Amino acid sequence: MHRNIIKRNYRGRFAPSPTGGLHLGSLVSALASFLDAKVNQGEWLVRMEDIDPPREQEGAAQQILHSLDEHCLQSEFPVIWQSEQGEYYQRAIEQLWQQGDLYRCACSSKQIKQYRSQNEHCLCRDKKNDSFEQLNAQGYSLRIKVEAEKVVGFKDCQYGLIEQNIYQEAGDFIIRRRDGLFAYQLAVVVDDALQGITNVVRGVDLLDVTPRQIYLQQKLGFSTPVYRHVPLVCDEQGNKLSKQNFSPILNSAEALQNLQRACDHLKIAITKTQKIESLLNQAIAGWGKI
């Protein structure tokens, strides 16, 4: 019996924060992760990283999802909203606490900076273990104990071997903020594991935090996805296009041209076409050759 059985063992994702609408920089990340999934005959999903309400813009999440649709980049699974995932993050915190990896910290970031400049950690770290109730008391941030001189390395598909001494670079980084909001590093690691993400393709601005995420994966017993970081889109002054520096929001009526520009940035050659479907098919073939 001869049948082509495709083993679907690839699952990728695009995970925007709703701090503003979709701009060219975020379209490049979405497209790159989509193309990588398609080349590998994998699945692709969208996850909304709405865990930081003070930074978010009303209506931005729906705007991003609508814009992705208009660019024919549709999630193959219902969109997960991080604001609804709190119980899973809290469960991960409980696990880390049980393992003795967490402590609550009352220090300001200025104080932490001072300790770190003297190559020390704050005194909160050395207190006897808190009960889970104490750990969850208001007014404290939760920090993970990073092993001294811990070096985490991984092979990025684009940038090669990346190694980082997390203790020196980040110290005991925050897992839950003083205001009670879960930290991005924790949420992303828990959701990638819950959603069975095997491959992460995203902007190179996140290369630097990847070792911290891998450290958390190891502490929580999760497997580590394959990473590929892609170059950022910059303006003429060399600044990253982002919502923070008011990058123009993409006009969905120009979806074809927007995708063409995203392909140009990713150095994928496209023959002129009037159809998004044809452009995406060419882009998938082109991505496979990069």
Ligand SMILES: [Zn+2]
């Ligand atoms: Zn402290």
